[in-house]
Amino acid sequence: MENGRASTKPISQVTCTAPVNIAVIKYWGKRDEQLVLPINPSLSVTLSQDQLCTRTTVAASVDFKRDRIWLNGQEQSIDTPRLQKCLGEIRRLARKRKHEEERSGDLLGCCVHICSENNFPTAAGLASSAAGYACLVQSLARLFGIDGDVSHIARQGSGSACRSMYGGFVEWTMGRAEDGSDSVAKQVAPAEHWPELRVLVVVVNAGKKAVGSTEGMQTTVRTSALVAYRAEHVVPSRQDDMKRAVLDRDFQAFGEITMRDSNQFHATCLDTYPPIFYLNETSKQIIHLVHRYNRHHGKVKAAYTFDAGPNAVLYLLQDDVPEVLALLKHFFPANANNDSERTFVRGLPDVCRKDVSSDLLDSVGLEPSPGAVQYIIHTKAGQDPQVLTNPQQALLDENGWPKKQN
Amino acid sequence: MENGRASTKPISQVTCTAPVNIAVIKYWGKRDEQLVLPINPSLSVTLSQDQLCTRTTVAASVDFKRDRIWLNGQEQSIDTPRLQKCLGEIRRLARKRKHEEERSGDLLGCCVHICSENNFPTAAGLASSAAGYACLVQSLARLFGIDGDVSHIARQGSGSACRSMYGGFVEWTMGRAEDGSDSVAKQVAPAEHWPELRVLVVVVNAGKKAVGSTEGMQTTVRTSALVAYRAEHVVPSRQDDMKRAVLDRDFQAFGEITMRDSNQFHATCLDTYPPIFYLNETSKQIIHLVHRYNRHHGKVKAAYTFDAGPNAVLYLLQDDVPEVLALLKHFFPANANNDSERTFVRGLPDVCRKDVSSDLLDSVGLEPSPGAVQYIIHTKAGQDPQVLTNPQQALLDENGWPKKQN
Numbered sequence: 001m002e003n004g005r006a007s008t009k010p011i012s013q014v015t016c017t018a019p020v021n022i023a024v025i026k027y028w029g030k031r032d033e034q035l036v037l038p039i040n041p042s043l044s045v046t047l048s049q050d051q052l053c054t055r056t057t058v059a060a061s062v063d064f065k066r067d068r069i070w071l072n073g074q075e076q077s078i079d080t081p082r083l084q085k086c087l088g089e090i091r092r093l094a095r096k097r098k099h100e101e102e103r104s105g106d107l108l109g110c111c112v113h114i115c116s117e118n119n120f121p122t123a124a125g126l127a128s129s130a131a132g133y134a135c136l137v138q139s140l141a142r143l144f145g146i147d148g149d150v151s152h153i154a155r156q157g158s159g160s161a162c163r164s165m166y167g168g169f170v171e172w173t174m175g176r177a178e179d180g181s182d183s184v185a186k187q188v189a190p191a192e193h194w195p196e197l198r199v200l201v202v203v204v205n206a207g208k209k210a211v212g213s214t215e216g217m218q219t220t221v222r223t224s225a226l227v228a229y230r231a232e233h234v235v236p237s238r239q240d241d242m243k244r245a246v247l248d249r250d251f252q253a254f255g256e257i258t259m260r261d262s263n264q265f266h267a268t269c270l271d272t273y274p275p276i277f278y279l280n281e282t283s284k285q286i287i288h289l290v291h292r293y294n295r296h297h298g299k300v301k302a303a304y305t306f307d308a309g310p311n312a313v314l315y316l317l318q319d320d321v322p323e324v325l326a327l328l329k330h331f332f333p334a335n336a337n338n339d340s341e342r343t344f345v346r347g348l349p350d351v352c353r354k355d356v357s358s359d360l361l362d363s364v365g366l367e368p369s370p371g372a373v374q375y376i377i378h379t380k381a382g383q384d385p386q387v388l389t390n391p392q393q394a395l396l397d398e399n400g401w402p403k404k405q406n
Numbered sequence: 407m408e409n410g411r412a413s414t415k416p417i418s419q420v421t422c423t424a425p426v427n428i429a430v431i432k433y434w435g436k437r438d439e440q441l442v443l444p445i446n447p448s449l450s451v452t453l454s455q456d457q458l459c460t461r462t463t464v465a466a467s468v469d470f471k472r473d474r475i476w477l478n479g480q481e482q483s484i485d486t487p488r489l490q491k492c493l494g495e496i497r498r499l500a501r502k503r504k505h506e507e508e509r510s511g512d513l514l515g516c517c518v519h520i521c522s523e524n525n526f527p528t529a530a531g532l533a534s535s536a537a538g539y540a541c542l543v544q545s546l547a548r549l550f551g552i553d554g555d556v557s558h559i560a561r562q563g564s565g566s567a568c569r570s571m572y573g574g575f576v577e578w579t580m581g582r583a584e585d586g587s588d589s590v591a592k593q594v595a596p597a598e599h600w601p602e603l604r605v606l607v608v609v610v611n612a613g614k615k616a617v618g619s620t621e622g623m624q625t626t627v628r629t630s631a632l633v634a635y636r637a638e639h640v641v642p643s644r645q646d647d648m649k650r651a652v653l654d655r656d657f658q659a660f661g662e663i664t665m666r667d668s669n670q671f672h673a674t675c676l677d678t679y680p681p682i683f684y685l686n687e688t689s690k691q692i693i694h695l696v697h698r699y700n701r702h703h704g705k706v707k708a709a710y711t712f713d714a715g716p717n718a719v720l721y722l723l724q725d726d727v728p729e730v731l732a733l734l735k736h737f738f739p740a741n742a743n744n745d746s747e748r749t750f751v752r753g754l755p756d757v758c759r760k761d762v763s764s765d766l767l768d769s770v771g772l773e774p775s776p777g778a779v780q781y782i783i784h785t786k787a788g789q790d791p792q793v794l795t796n797p798q799q800a801l802l803d804e805n806g807w808p809k810k811q812n
Contacts, residue, residue, distance in 0.1 A: 225636075225639075225640045225666075225670065226632050226635065226636065226640075226670065226673060229632065229635045229639075230631075230632065233631075233635075234631045234632075256679075259679070259680075260631075260679055263676055263677055263678075263679065263681045264631065264632065264676075264677050266676055267632060267673040267674065267676040267677040268673065270669055270670075270672055270673040270676055271669055271670050271673040272669075273662075273665070273666050273669065274665075274693075274697040275669045275693060277690050280687070281686070281687055284683050287680075287681060291680040
């Protein structure tokens with residue numbers, strides 16, 4: 001047992017959960033790599049933590065010899081630039097506030113232990129870094145007694161993490177300041193503003209991982225002739241239109257802008273040299289399904305968006321969930337040797353089953369692709385990061401060491 | 407037998423062949439649908455007619471009761487706007503020249519018979535309309551004794567057909583005149599200018615045909631926020647760079663611009679609403695293959711381009727053909743039940759076989775996809791439309807009726 005485990009000195013510990021967010025106006029491209037400043041504003045929906053979240057416990061003790069981090073049960077190097085940036089910024093802020101407010105700064109000399117887990121497979125490509133850095137920064141801010149917005153710190157861990165610092169509908173302003181202080185996340189509307197909105201995360205069976213998003217967006221900014229035009233001349237008005245659509249709960253506008261912006265983001269990836277492809281054949285089938293579904297009904301009833309991978313995220317209204325789920329199950333049935341239907345659709349309590357008309361099936365007219373979709377997560381908009389006060393929910397024990405796995 | 411077949415009056419008849427062309431700066435989008443005026447200039451390579459061409463015979467006789475057309479053995483309606491436009495423009499020009507030059511205008515009162523065939527499958531998606539309209543217009547111009555450039559007439563049949571009126575490297579100028587008279591094709595350099603250049607047409611096994619190019623480009627111009635920027639701010643300088651690359655026989659520049667422009671054209675298709683996808687998984691694999699092949703050699707030795715379909719056209723230099731063919735055969739082998747290798751690669755006389763190093767195979771590192779490629783046509787740059795004088799090569803008999811199929 002390492003020195004420190006047997007300590008009887010009190011340690012400080014905080015546990016938080018933080019949500020995933022899915023952008024409807026996409027972030028792709030930095031104007032400052034160090035400060036993680038984007039080339040355009042973006043806007044996202046924070047998803048409920050009941051289905052998808054990261055949980056993180058941070059502890060500080062004079063007995064800890066060095067900062068350490070455990071992710072999903074494995075110790076990882078703490079010496080990555082992004083982790084160091086977040087830790088450094090939190091400590092700098094804590095030091096500054098101690099000085100300004102004459103607070104106690106007992107923890108400033110302490111090393112920290114960090115333990116973090118996702119309640120969903122990291123490999124699923126579900127933007128886990130946003131939830132992860134949001135949770136880390138939120139936990140550390142609480143531990144060091146920092147109040148107020150710390151989204152600019154989360155941003156420096158992973159750009160889109162700043163948007164996971166708020167619940168509901170969140171914009172990340174581009175900012176103009178050189179130090180990045182005005183490139184922060186702001187809530188546009190709380191989750192309760194649009195209670196009927198639902199989200200289906202369609203996890204697609206993918207081959208090996210394509211280009212990572214950090215490298216991908218660097219290459220796009222360096223080589224695409226279109227991405228700067230998008231950032232300067234397309235996104236700003238789209239961002240305004242999207243905010244209006246959210247505030248008006250105008251699903252027609254919300255859905256159409258969401259799809260157009262996803263497509264344009266992937267268009268700039270294709271305009272990259274060498275080109276980057278994130279959509280696979282299943283992604284394209286889902287895109288066709290959604291457009292044909294909407295055309296069948298004569299209006300936008302479902303909208304897709306894709307991040308840096310083949311998984312689709314569908315936005316839709318509560319009343320249409322049974323029909324869209326039935327369509328997805330019809331055209332992307334689970335493999336025969338797959339689990340039961342309950343595990344194929346996960347998340348919110350089962351919606352009533354819906355039989356789809358043969359008219360609608362004909363309108364969609366795809367060849368069914370068994371096994372192309374792994375599973376579907378049914379969720380909705382949700383809250384900002386939460387503090388868990390029950391020590392049983394902490395990932396570190398009372399001495400600040402990872403609890404034994406069950 | 408119809409009236410007219412038994413006629414003994416002399417008829418006028420002309421047979422021509424015309425080439426396919428493959429753009430390296432893409433045409434996508436019209437600023438005038440009626441006149442077929444493009445939103446940007448484009449540039450293409452005219453391919454040798456030894457491998458890919460259309461043959462057309464036109465005949466005029468006072469005995470013909472109406473204009474008629476037979477395509478690939480089937481009579482088709484002559485009453486399509488594009489055919490009528492070409493016929494009308496040719497007759498208008500013939501009338502004008504008769505008036506100006508006091509020529510004989512005997513044929514002006516005659517109806518015409520048109521018979522046309524491709525020496526390649528139309529279904530292969532090999533831009534047959536460009537060769538088809540070029541051949542039609544060339545044949546009719548000869549028949550009616552019209553000299554000089556008639557690319558503006560071919561353009562009104564199918565935009566890219568104007569580029570098939572010249573051999574070698576051909577630009578289609580955008581033009582500014584309202585009547586479209588300055589939106590014409592011009593030769594940048596003859597085929598002999600760059601004798602080492604080779605072309606591999608990789609015919610991919612595709613599912614059903616995606617959106618046609620006429621409809622596709624209309625939707626792109628109407629809905630893409632990026633395509634106007636491409637046309638106005640990206641293509642003009644690219645066109646200049648490409649002309650310079652051709653004149654300098656600079657394969658590095660030629661290849662890189664070709665790939666970037668293909669990707670950007672497909673990016674604007676993806677930015678269309680609803681999005682248009684022409685590239686399939688095999689297309690993407692070929693793109694990866696080419697980039698990895700070039701990276702392995704530290705320079706651009708092969709370049710891909712894709713039109714409105716999944717087939718790849720590769721440009722490369724003669725010396726690299728054996729290696730690239732070997733790579734294509736390795737990663738896209740013919741199906742076991744497919745024909746022999748000789749029919750898998752068609753066209754220019756067989757190049758010496760080449761063994762590919764395991765290093766190179768590792769660098770490319772794709773999973774082989776048997777059957778994904780149907781066959782490959784090995785060809786090069788070629789000449790403008792040709793007149794065939796041997797009556798045996800005509801598609802109409804001495805009375806102007808389609809010859810019996812063998």
